[in-house]
Amino acid sequence: MxxxxxxxxxxxxxxxxxxxxxAAPAQATGGTGATSGKGKAGAVVLRTALDVSLLNKSVEVPLRASLNEVRAPADADRTALTVELDGVDKGRPFTLLRADAATARATADDRKAEGYADIARAKVHVPGLPLLSLIEVQEVTSKAVCEVGKKPVAESNLLGSVTVLGKKVTLTAGGPTRVEVPGVGEVTLDLSKTRTTSRTAAATALGLRVAVNPLKLNVADVQGTLTLAEATCEAPAEPVEQERPEPEKEGVEPQTASEPAPENLAETGGSSxxxxxxxxxxxxxxxxxxxxxxxxxxxxx
CATH class of the missing domain: 1.20.58 (Methane Monooxygenase Hydroxylase; Chain G, domain 1)
Incomplete structure (x- = not known):
């Protein structure tokens, strides 16, 4: 016993x-994270919005074309400079642009978006004028850059001479330039248009308003607009800090304003x-x- x-x-x-x-009560863990989105950018060598009227048909044939157009993030290189226009020149392919170099580039990530277009030694033709160029340029470039935390930038440059409907012209940034050729037509040109906002930018090297009546190749009238060397961009979204919420403790009533605050156990050598x-x-x-x-x-x- x-x-x-x-x-x-x-x-x-x-x-x-x-x-x-x-088991001690679960301790809440906090943290921060960052989220952001990619920017957007685009570039095009030549864009047309023309209406072509035919002599023996009282109809208008639209000529809507975008040559060497790229977009980012999902960009795709294009190098087509030839389009087909039904009813004009027996439906054979029509060369809209001839150039020694035609470059369009667009890039975008979570920090910067950039569009760039360049044309060198280029001639633009419209239906009905197979031998006479609508416009000839030595080189035109446009660039648009949108970067996080910086002011967007848009710029265009025209290098060398410009010839419109066989006439050499001098362009100024002060306003549009009008060129008229009797029996052929009229072209109005706008030089180097740029615009920016807090997050976007756009640049156009040359903008043309066209009204020609060539009376050839069964064409009575060509009217509309052309754009040479256009670049655009949109800045990526700025990173946003996100705080993860603390998990709620089971079995613990939320403290109200009327309840006294708990004593600081650390000062007495205790803990939770x-x-x-x-x-x-x-x-x-x-x-x-x-x-x-x-x-x-x-x-x-």
Whole structure:
């Protein structure tokens, strides 16, 4: 019997002295993240919006073409300079632009978007004027750059001489230039148009308003607009910091304004796990005490 009592007392003492391991409440973790989107950019060597009227047909044939047009992020290189226009010159392919070099480039990522277009030693033709160029240029370029945190930039340059309907002309940035050729037609040119906003930019090297009546190749009238070397861009969205919400603690009532703030346990050497540790110790003491009472009862019996 003394041996049993000693063993029970030793077991109770071991339980009380053993370290108490309880699951501490989940600690909320915060953090920040960044999200952003890619920019957009585009470039085109030549764009037309012309209406071609035919002599023996009272109809208008639209000539809508975009040559060497690219767009980013999903860009695709194009090098076609020839279009077909039904009913004109027996439906044979019609060469709209002849150039030694025609480049269109567009790039975009999450920091910058850029469009670029360049044409060198180029001649533009319209239906009905197979031998006479609508316009000839030595070189024109346009560039648009949109970068995060910076003001968008748009610029165009015209290098060398310009010839319109066989006439050499001098263009100025002060306003449109009008060229008229009797028996052929009229062309109005706008030089180097640029525009920018807080996030976008666009540049056009040359814009033409066309009204010609060549009376050749069964064509009575050609009217509309042409654009040479156009570049556009849109800046990527600026990174936005996002804070992850803290997970709610289970079984803890939200503190209201009327409740007193809890004491800072760090100042007294305690922590948020102290109540759990104390509760565990009390539980183990109770188990040890129960074991003592059980041993005493057996001794008496």
């Amino acid at each position: 003394p041996a049993r009592r000693s063993a029970a007392l030793a077991a109770a003492a071991a339980l009380v002295a053993a370290p108490v391991v309880l 796990t102290t109540p759990y540790l104390v509760g565990g110790a009390v539980l183990l003491l109770a188990v040890g005490g129960g074991a003592m009472l059980l041993v005493r009862g057996r001794d008496r019996s």
